[in-house]
Amino acid sequence: MLNIKNLHVSLEEEDKQILKGVDLTVEAGKVHAIMGPNGSGKSTLSYVLSGKEGYEVTEGSADLLGEDLLEIDPEERAALGLFLAFQYPVEIPGVGNMTFLRTAVNSQRKARGEDEMSASEFLKAVRERAKSLKIDADMLKRPVNVGFSGGEKKRNEILQMAMLEPKMCILDETDSGLDVDAMKLVAEGVNALRNEGRGFLVITHYQRLLDHIKPDVVHIMANGRIVKTGGPELALEVEQNGYADILAEVA
Amino acid sequence: MALAQVKIDATEERLNTLDMPQEGWSTAARKDALMRLRSMGLPSRRDEYWKYTRPDTLVQPKALDAAVLQTDEVPVFDGLERLKIVFVDGVFSADESDDLVLEGVAIERLADATADIHWAKGLYGVLENKGQNPVERPLAALNTAYATDGVLIHVTGKPSKPISMIYRHISTSSDAILHHIVKIDKGAEVTILENGPAAARFNKCMEIDVADTATFHHVRAQGRDHERRAATHMFARLGTESTFKSFTLTANGVMTRNECVIELTGDDAHATVAGAALGDGDFHHDDTVFITHDAVNCESRQVFKKVLRNGATGVFQGKILVKAGAQKTDGYQISQSLLLDEDSQFLAKPELEIYADDVACSHGSTSGAIDEEALFYLRSRGVPVGEATDMLTLSFLAEAVEEIEDGALAEEINECLAAWLARRRD
Numbered sequence: 001m002l003n004i005k006n007l008h009v010s011l012e013e014e015d016k017q018i019l020k021g022v023d024l025t026v027e028a029g030k031v032h033a034i035m036g037p038n039g040s041g042k043s044t045l046s047y048v049l050s051g052k053e054g055y056e057v058t059e060g061s062a063d064l065l066g067e068d069l070l071e072i073d074p075e076e077r078a079a080l081g082l083f084l085a086f087q088y089p090v091e092i093p094g095v096g097n098m099t100f101l102r103t104a105v106n107s108q109r110k111a112r113g114e115d116e117m118s119a120s121e122f123l124k125a126v127r128e129r130a131k132s133l134k135i136d137a138d139m140l141k142r143p144v145n146v147g148f149s150g151g152e153k154k155r156n157e158i159l160q161m162a163m164l165e166p167k168m169c170i171l172d173e174t175d176s177g178l179d180v181d182a183m184k185l186v187a188e189g190v191n192a193l194r195n196e197g198r199g200f201l202v203i204t205h206y207q208r209l210l211d212h213i214k215p216d217v218v219h220i221m222a223n224g225r226i227v228k229t230g231g232p233e234l235a236l237e238v239e240q241n242g243y244a245d246i247l248a249e250v251a
Numbered sequence: 252m253a254l255a256q257v258k259i260d261a262t263e264e265r266l267n268t269l270d271m272p273q274e275g276w277s278t279a280a281r282k283d284a285l286m287r288l289r290s291m292g293l294p295s296r297r298d299e300y301w302k303y304t305r306p307d308t309l310v311q312p313k314a315l316d317a318a319v320l321q322t323d324e325v326p327v328f329d330g331l332e333r334l335k336i337v338f339v340d341g342v343f344s345a346d347e348s349d350d351l352v353l354e355g356v357a358i359e360r361l362a363d364a365t366a367d368i369h370w371a372k373g374l375y376g377v378l379e380n381k382g383q384n385p386v387e388r389p390l391a392a393l394n395t396a397y398a399t400d401g402v403l404i405h406v407t408g409k410p411s412k413p414i415s416m417i418y419r420h421i422s423t424s425s426d427a428i429l430h431h432i433v434k435i436d437k438g439a440e441v442t443i444l445e446n447g448p449a450a451a452r453f454n455k456c457m458e459i460d461v462a463d464t465a466t467f468h469h470v471r472a473q474g475r476d477h478e479r480r481a482a483t484h485m486f487a488r489l490g491t492e493s494t495f496k497s498f499t500l501t502a503n504g505v506m507t508r509n510e511c512v513i514e515l516t517g518d519d520a521h522a523t524v525a526g527a528a529l530g531d532g533d534f535h536h537d538d539t540v541f542i543t544h545d546a547v548n549c550e551s552r553q554v555f556k557k558v559l560r561n562g563a564t565g566v567f568q569g570k571i572l573v574k575a576g577a578q579k580t581d582g583y584q585i586s587q588s589l590l591l592d593e594d595s596q597f598l599a600k601p602e603l604e605i606y607a608d609d610v611a612c613s614h615g616s617t618s619g620a621i622d623e624e625a626l627f628y629l630r631s632r633g634v635p636v637g638e639a640t641d642m643l644t645l646s647f648l649a650e651a652v653e654e655i656e657d658g659a660l661a662e663e664i665n666e667c668l669a670a671w672l673a674r675r676r677d
């Protein structure tokens with residue numbers, strides 16, 4: 001599904017290399033987790049894959065379903081099936097959450113040459129999915145993320161994911177700023193979307209999110225590279241011993 | 252101070268092209284306005300309030316030609332129930348207008364009101380004259396003296412539908428001067444709509460007297476003809492517990508100067524002036540607002556948003572004057588521009604002058620570009636960059652549009668804004 005090969009990335013503004021040769025393959029139906037200390041390049045990886053400006057790919061490749069991701073615009077990546085759940089979802093005053101969602105859904109359908117969703121079809125679909133995420137009518141009506149609590153923002157991200165039905169989901173520190181109950185709710189939302197055709201890349205500092213979203217593969221990222229790969233037990237090792245031991249071991 | 256000879260010459264040169272309608276009750280006010288105009292002279296670039304806007308084309312004897320926009324789009328407000336009053340190049344058109352009959356209001360054409368005695372005599376040129384101090388507004392005095400047409404609206408109740416003035420522009424060289432009077436009796440309520448380019452050059456003045464507990468709603472969409480020029484004035488006097496709410500949409504126009512002068516004379520009154528302007532290329536748009544608080548516990552809001560691209564210019568000059576004794580005043584003023592490129596500019600001059608000690612006045616002015624974070628967020632969800640930029644632009648304008656109380660009217664304006672943006676998308 002997602003193939004990343006020897007990816008090297010620097011910041012455009014300053015001559016600073018963040019990713020120094022990332023190799024990673026996420027298969028359909030699998031959940032991969034990336035853990036790592038602050039500054040290891042986890043978030044940069046998610047931004048580069050989704051097409052944020054300000055980064056320069058100096059070497060390597062990334063493709064989704066055989067398409068070169070790095071050559072196309074963010075909206076084309078989305079239409080191809082890539083979704084990034086933001087660590088800090090952006091507030092957009094003056095744009096209703098529903099309007100935004102519907103524009104997004106129909107833009108992607110249009111880009112793929114599919115029929116647009118009618119207003120009633122869309123409304124039905126949103127209500128169904130919003131209900132299981134405990135998102136009420138008021139939250140749907142309000143401007144995008146404006147005045148939302150941390151938990152509401154993350155739930156709204158998962159709602160977008162559920163509506164857009166992407167093939168490859170990247171979750172960037174979706175657990176940050178969430179209490180235990182909110183994290184459970186978000187995790188349930190994600191788990192409901194797990195299926196054979198969909199891949200997940202879950203980026204997190206802590207093991208606790210992985211208690212709820214059980215990964216198939218865990219990677220440890222440090223200093224712009226993936227330094228260790230293993231099963232779910234690797235996350236437990238981090239939880240118990242911190243990153244220092246693992247980093248010392250691979251150094 | 253004596254006027255400079257060059258200013259006197261420019262003023263006389265313009266006056267030579269005009270004929271004063273000499274008829275009935277308005278004659279005295281017209282002559283008075285002419286005298287006042289001669290003593291101040293027409294505006295020139297050296298005048299403090301014309302520093303950012305060149306008055307030349309508004310002042311020169313002959314109007315510059317303006318091509319008429321050919322379009323088969325449905326005009327704004329078209330689907331709404333309303334009483335239509337149509338002016339073609341500044342001349343009232345009885346054929347295209349509805350009968351000027353509506354319960355709760357008496358409407359009369361200015362050019363037809365030629366008797367010696369008329370209720371409008373107490374207002375015509377009166378509020379305009381009052382609004383000349385402390386800032387001179389010579390184009391309004393010229394309007395009072397030479398207006399050839401307009402309507403006199405006396406609101407006694409709550410008419411069931413808005414009164415809608417439609418300004419059609421047909422002749423490329425038309426030069427129109429219209430003067431309207433709106434008098435709203437105690438407890439009465441009216442909504443006035445205005446739309447259309449009006450003429451190649453348009454000078455319009457509206458005097459509005461809002462009595463105690465009366466309400467005035469006003470939504471205007473200035474015509475899109477790119478080359479048209481307009482200088483408009485609103486002069487309003489607000490009584491106790493009265494409400495005044497005005498919103499203007501300006502899309503296109505090489506020269507627009509909208510002045511609004513409001514005096515809150517009764518306690519607990521409310522005034523809102525809001526505007527959204529969209530400019531592309533050689534667009535120049537100027538909002539000049541002066542709100543005087545002269546009573547206790549009044550609220551005023553100025554909310555202006557401008558979207559500027561390809562070298563367009565936006566100007567805002569907004570003042571709040573709080574007189575001694577106008578305690579508990581709540582004054583709010585915001586003027587913001589969204590600059591879509593580095594060639595466009597926004598010039599803002601917010602002014603506060605406060606002589607009371609128990610007031611809350613706030614003002615802010617900003618210029619900015621599209622928020623890159625928000626743009627990326629929308630694009631990452633699959634919204635193409637053009638559409639995403641439009642969504643963020645509408646989001647920027649929303650604060651001004653939200654000042655329109657009537658949801659259906661706000662929706663009409665939002666549709667105009669979205670259509671303007673969509674026309675400019677690739």
